[in-house]
Each structure stands twice: as C-alpha cells, then as structure tokens.
Amino acid sequence: MTKKLEQICIISGSYPTPTSPKYTFVDQLVSAWADLGIDCIVISPNSITKQITKRSNVKPREWSKTTLKGNTIKIYSPNYLSYSSRNLLGYNTANLxxxxxxQSVFKEFRRLNLKPDIIYGHFIVSSGIAAAEIGSIYNIPSFFAYGESSPEHLEKIGVQRISNMLKNINGVVSVSTENKKRLIERKIVSSEKVKVFPNAIDSKLFYKRDKQEMRRKFGYSESDFIVAFVGHFINRKGSLRVSRALDGLNGIKSIFIGNGPDFPTCEGILHSGRVPHEKIPEMLSAADVFVLPTLNEGCCNAIVEAMACGLPIISSDKPFNDDVLTADNSIRVDPMNVEQIRNAIKLLKNDTSIRMKMSEASIIHAVNFKIEERAKRILNFMQEKIQKK
Structure with missing residues (x-):
C-alpha cells in the first residue's frame, strides 16, 4: 500500500517576506501543496555576507505564513556565509x-528533528545539493527543481562534481524541455529521473481585469497604447532593448516593473520600478501588450502571468520559451534585435484584430498553467518515484 505524503521539507535559497518579495514562485508552489493538505516546512538560509555587503533585508529567524485557505507554512532561516563565485588557482569559491x-541546512534539520516524507530543493545550487545529501544520510527521498536560466554557473563549479553530489537524487522537476536537455547533455542526472513541469501562476491573483477600470485606478489615459515589461532591469532580461525599441514610436506609453542597473530611458514611461506583487496583475491588465526580449530563462513566470492577464506576448525565439508560447498568442523575435522588437510592437499597435485574437489565445493557453494543477502533478510524480525506490 502506497504511503500518503504528509510532510515535505522544502529547501530554498530565498523565500518571500512582506519586505522582500523574492522567490514568489517558490511560495506559490509551497502554498498550493499546503492547500492540498501537505505539512510544509521551509528551510531558507540567510546569507550574512549579502546582508552586510548588499544591505539586503534581514529575514526573521523563524516565521510562518497563512495561505488563502487558512493553512500554515513554517519557515526557518539559519545563517550561513556566501563567498560569491570566483576562480582562485583553479578553485571556484562557490564551492565554499x-x-x-x-552545513546551515543540516544543523537546522537536526535542530527541528524533522522526519519528512520528502526533501525538495529549489534550484540545484545549493538547495538541490543539500536535499540530495540530507536524503542520502537520513534515507529520505529527495528531489530538486531545475529552473536556472543558464547552466554556466554549474560549469564553473564543475559538472562532474555536481553530478556526483546529486547521484542519489530520486527525481528532478525541470521547468522546461530545454532545461531537461541541458541536464541530460551534461550528464548531471539520467533522463529517466527528469520530468518537465513548466512554471505556473496563481489564477486567483493573475487574471484579466477590466482594462479601463485599471487605467482609471492608476491614472492612465483610456486611449493610450501601453507596453508592459516585467523583470530585472538587466541585459539578460532586455529592459534597455525594449526602451530603445520604443524610442521614436509616437502614441505609445510603457510600464516597466522591476529594478536593476539598466533603467529604461524612453519617452512615455508611465511607471518604472518595483510594485507589490499583488499589484502586478492590475498593472498588466491596464496594458495592451507584454514585451520581454530575454536572452535566457528556465521558464519565465512573468510571461505566464502576462498571458493569464490576457496580453499578447512579444518575446525571445529561443527554445526555452517553446513550452509556454504558441504562434497564436505570441510574436517570437531575436531578443538582441531591437528593430524586430520595434516592428512587433508596431504590428500589434496598428492591427487591433491580431492583437485581440492573441489576447484571447493567451487567456485560453494560460488555463494550462494553474499552480494548483502543477502542484498536484509534481506530487504525483514524486509519489511515483518513491514507489519505484
């Protein structure tokens, strides 16, 4: 008889707090599990180094959050030291x-005297590695999610070294077919351990609102054509490429949600900067199209969220987008080609019919990416792997 999963220990490099909404996608999955009746314990170590050098917010040592359905998630944040990723005489400091x-996770695991049914690490470095080793020591099935945007940091640390550390892992949740391919090509794990589960959204938060109502709420003109961007203001995400694409385009306004060194400079910016997570779907609903010429992703949450809010998508033609975008709801461009980005924006501005069809297709397609269903599928996958153990 198969034992029902009752408790999962989640290891994550970060976890959102009210003052620092990072890794909301991890919280969405954990909250969905909690609402399915799973007792979720999160260990999310706090980097003292980043706290000092980057003046990051101090996380509480212990705290809890309550899901919308009234279930409690307990979060613990022991301290650790991080050493960046630098090569010193052939040794990468990321190993430190x-x-x-x-060590921080192990100490907390022992302090709490945990006996979970599963240990789940979010991202290989360092959570997945910690999950694999704890699982091996305590004979607990272990899994990790591979959602990294690039395998470059794995190669710096040493692919064979990482593969050895993960040899006892029971299964891998890959956020895209491209990420699965990256793992298998580098022989980090075997193909039979990996299954693809694209990222998903909280459909109770991300859905299409009335556009004009949202525009009135934020003080935007009801007649403007508005382009939305959500992501870090960095080269990989392409905030400046969107800004350059919008330069000289008359009658177009823009919303840039995020933060970072590459602040947009184009004319007609209605908003530029961070907003509370719950405000993002309202601002997206006020827009006409979503543009994100990203260079690399695992599976981009921002794209799926924009789809759920009914926006046509202009994004990268790279394979990491293949699991979430279709020809019906998106225009795929070379993410480095500003002219292609500009032409795609102009096409959707000038052709209302295409824009409306893509908007409807986005809403229909987004139904496939509900966090509740993703949470169930991942639980079933882990249960199946445990049975084969």
Whole structure:
C-alpha cells in the first residue's frame, strides 16, 4: 500500500517576506501543496555576507505564513556565509558557499528533528545539493527543481562534481524541455529521473481585469497604447532593448516593473520600478501588450502571468520559451534585435484584430498553467518515484 505524503521539507535559497518579495514562485508552489493538505516546512538560509555587503533585508529567524485557505507554512532561516563565485588557482569559491549552505541546512534539520516524507530543493545550487545529501544520510527521498536560466554557473563549479553530489537524487522537476536537455547533455542526472513541469501562476491573483477600470485606478489615459515589461532591469532580461525599441514610436506609453542597473530611458514611461506583487496583475491588465526580449530563462513566470492577464506576448525565439508560447498568442523575435522588437510592437499597435485574437489565445493557453494543477502533478510524480525506490 502506497504511503500518503504528509510532510515535505522544502529547501530554498530565498523565500518571500512582506519586505522582500523574492522567490514568489517558490511560495506559490509551497502554498498550493499546503492547500492540498501537505505539512510544509521551509528551510531558507540567510546569507550574512549579502546582508552586510548588499544591505539586503534581514529575514526573521523563524516565521510562518497563512495561505488563502487558512493553512500554515513554517519557515526557518539559519545563517550561513556566501563567498560569491570566483576562480582562485583553479578553485571556484562557490564551492565554499555550497559547503556553508549545506552545513546551515543540516544543523537546522537536526535542530527541528524533522522526519519528512520528502526533501525538495529549489534550484540545484545549493538547495538541490543539500536535499540530495540530507536524503542520502537520513534515507529520505529527495528531489530538486531545475529552473536556472543558464547552466554556466554549474560549469564553473564543475559538472562532474555536481553530478556526483546529486547521484542519489530520486527525481528532478525541470521547468522546461530545454532545461531537461541541458541536464541530460551534461550528464548531471539520467533522463529517466527528469520530468518537465513548466512554471505556473496563481489564477486567483493573475487574471484579466477590466482594462479601463485599471487605467482609471492608476491614472492612465483610456486611449493610450501601453507596453508592459516585467523583470530585472538587466541585459539578460532586455529592459534597455525594449526602451530603445520604443524610442521614436509616437502614441505609445510603457510600464516597466522591476529594478536593476539598466533603467529604461524612453519617452512615455508611465511607471518604472518595483510594485507589490499583488499589484502586478492590475498593472498588466491596464496594458495592451507584454514585451520581454530575454536572452535566457528556465521558464519565465512573468510571461505566464502576462498571458493569464490576457496580453499578447512579444518575446525571445529561443527554445526555452517553446513550452509556454504558441504562434497564436505570441510574436517570437531575436531578443538582441531591437528593430524586430520595434516592428512587433508596431504590428500589434496598428492591427487591433491580431492583437485581440492573441489576447484571447493567451487567456485560453494560460488555463494550462494553474499552480494548483502543477502542484498536484509534481506530487504525483514524486509519489511515483518513491514507489519505484
């Protein structure tokens, strides 16, 4: 008889707090599990180094959050030291970070005297590695999510070294077919351990609102054509490429949600900067199209969220987008080609019919990416792997 999963220990490099809404996608999955009756314990170590050097917000040592359905998630944040990722005489200092992170997690795991049914690490470095080792020591099935945007940091640490640390992992949740391919090509894990589960959205938060009502709420003109961007203001995400694409385009306004060094400079910016997570779907609903010429992703949450809010998507033609975008709801462009980005924006501005069809297709397609269903599928996958153990 198959044992019902009752408790999962989640290891994550970060977890959102009211003052620092990072890794909301992890919280959405954990909250969905909690609402399915799983007792969720999160260990999310706090980097003292980043706290000092980057003046990041101090996370509470212990705290809890309540889901919308009234279920409680307990979060614990022991301290550790991080050492960046630098090569010193052939040794990458990221290995010191992994060691410190693992020690912090191990100590907390023992302090709490945990006996979960599953250990789940979000991202390989360092959570997945910690999950694999704890699972091996305590004979607990272990899994990790591979959602990294690039395998470059894995190669710096050493692919064979990482593969050895993950040899006892029971299964891998890959956020895209491209990410699965990256893992298998580098022989980090075997193909039979990996299954693809694209990222998903909280459909109770991300859905299409009345456009004109949202525009009135934020003080935007009801007649403007508005382009939305959500992501870090960095080269990989393409905030400046969108800004340059919008330069010289008359009658177009823009919303840039995020933060970082590459602040947009085009004319007609209605908003530029961070907003509370719950405000993002309202601002997206006020827009006409979503543009994100990203260079690399695992699976982009911002794209799926924009789809759920009924926006046509202009994004990268790279394979990491293949699992979430279709020809019906998106225009795929070379993310480095500003002219292609500009032409796609102009097309959707000038052709209302295409824009409306893509908007409807986005809403229909987004139904496939509900966090509740993703949470169930991942639980079933882990249950199946445990049975084969």
């Amino acid at each position: 970070t992994i060691k410190s992170f693992k």
